[in-house]
Amino acid sequence: MNEGERPQRRELMPDADPELVRAALRPEPEPELEFDPDDPGSAWLLGDDPEADVIRTADHRNAIKKQIRSEGAQFVYGLIILAISLGSLALAATIRTVPFYIAAGVICPIGFWMFRSRWKRWLGSAPYCYQLLTSLGEDAENVRVAHEEKQRKKYVNAIGDLYEHSRPDEKK
Secondary structure, rough: OOOOOOOOOOOOOOOOOHHHHHHHHHOOOOOOOOOOOOOOOOOHHHHHHHOOOOOOOOHHHHHHHHHHHOHHHHHHHHHHHHHHHHHHHHHHHHHHOOOHHHHHHHHHHHHHHHHHHHHHHHHHHOOOOHHHHHHHHOHHHHHHHHHHHHHHHHHHHHHHHOOOOOOOOOOO
């Protein structure tokens, strides 16, 4: 092909009516719906949006931050840290060189401490079984009540009952 030559123009739709193509490219505007604003049934024509004036209905970013910072998420982070610590310890035990000993010596105590703190935060003051069952969505109120009663009996046996003088006599 020479510089001055151009390829022949080919019609993509040679049999199409040009008026129909123009009409398809420039559609006529649709007529507007007429409605009476006082008519209660007119809301169905335009759509009734009760939250039209509300700018934000929910802010999900705050909910995500709460989930990331929750006790359960912190416990999962602690498990990941524990796995990394145990991995560095296993690596130092199998590849016996000084850099791996140093790395395991630094990572393991910090990792174990971080796991323990996150585990204690997840447990709170509740027993492990109660916290595990409630995390799984089970009702474990009887476990908590039994634990509190056991702790109270342990305290009474060690120190004595502080309210012994104010309780009615149970022996009668």
